[in-house]
Amino acid sequence: MTPGSGPSFGLLVRIAVLAVVVVFVQIGVVSEVPLFGVSIDISPLLVVFVGLLCGSTVGALTGFAVGLLVDLTLVQTLGVTSLIFTLIGYWSGRLRELRDPQAALTPLLVGAAGTAAALVGYSLMEFLLGVDAPVSLELVRQIVIGILLGTMVALPMWVIVRRSLVGALPEDPRRRRRRAYTTGGLSPLSRP
């Protein structure tokens, strides 16, 4: 999203459908197949990738909506997941707006960072809200495994999110310019 232009209605519909599908697939299938005792969480990956593709405003909005949907569906403390997902959606969007990373491994690193932020952020929030039960050191292991698993599925998730949204994404002038230079077009600096 470029400054001054809002997200199109088509893009928002696609994101909404994708969010609902991802949350239900997460709850109905992915959560029920634990690996090394930990369930993969694909919802933070959806949020960071929407932010990475659409910018900070849409990223934060998606984060809030997905978080609210997760909290409502799983009967968790309302607002905790929304808060964390809003922040990671905004952060990934800002990353795109400020740095616009193009490396092939960007989705992998952003996915890992998003999963880590979600897991650590959630744990911090729970500690702040007060925990009644004893806490095991295994929690650290679970968080580390969760981050590794999130990183593992980051690339397939990136492909799914990008393919689902690519038709509705507006052309970014900076990318168009960059493409023009790399495919033989002249940079404005080298023009006579």
Next chain:
Amino acid sequence: MLLVVVSLLLLTAYFGEAPNGRLHAVQRDFLTVVSPIQDGANKALKPVRNLFGWIDNTVHAKKQRDELLKQVDKLRAELVSSQSEKRSYHELLGLYHLDDQLSIGDYHPVTATVVGKSPNIWYATVDIDQGESAGVHVNDPVINGEGLVGKVALATSDGAEVSLITDSTMGVSARLGTTNATGIVQPKLGDPNDLLLQYLPANTVANPGEYVVTSGTVSSPDDSLYPPGILIGQVTSVNEESAYESVNVRPAANLHNLDVVQVLTAAQGTLPANLSHLAVSLPVGQGAGASGSSGEALASTGAG
């Protein structure tokens, strides 16, 4: 910024309100709407889940077979000794007219299918496809063929949310199989394969492998009245503490792979339901089962 503020307001309001507050009601209403969709999605996605489950089962099959073979040998030896004990036990029950006890069937079990699970390591909850229309209510105990699974945390007309025994909100009054020492089973957050049986009397002798079962008592008015004698798990190790002893317990039910569970609804007017009302109405520390030997055992069902 606005979304962050809204999130914080939601969080503060939700955390501060009572369980029957407005935001909790919204959550319940949302679950009522979502339950049929979740049920449908669960049926549609079942083949995918089964495929992953099959891969997981295949990977672990050999290890499980070896463990089970060892268990069979051990159980065979135990069976021989327990058969003679059982005969003596029934003779004693008849002698003291205690053989008219409650069984699980008296609690009106409702069979339900698990349709969703939380991916969050802080929340151990599952969604089931039976709700108030089938007689399921908040705080009803949930079991499966292996043992205690948890209790109903929220019920809507066609679905319910079940807190597993590994959820941070859970605490179950329990006793050690052989010594009859009672305590409270709590989860160890972050380790879904480990529970902690706390507040056992300091001189309790607990051995690894010993069974831990529900005591059939409640420790507070908010507690669920679990029928006595439901298997919770097996002792894995003993922790030495100053005033009380605690033991680590591995849950008997495979909570990672729940498919079908039973909700013990104890329909209105039945003996278990009446006992349940009686137990929660007793003031803390005044119950018939209060032994003074632990931090719980406040109201006995008289059924075990």
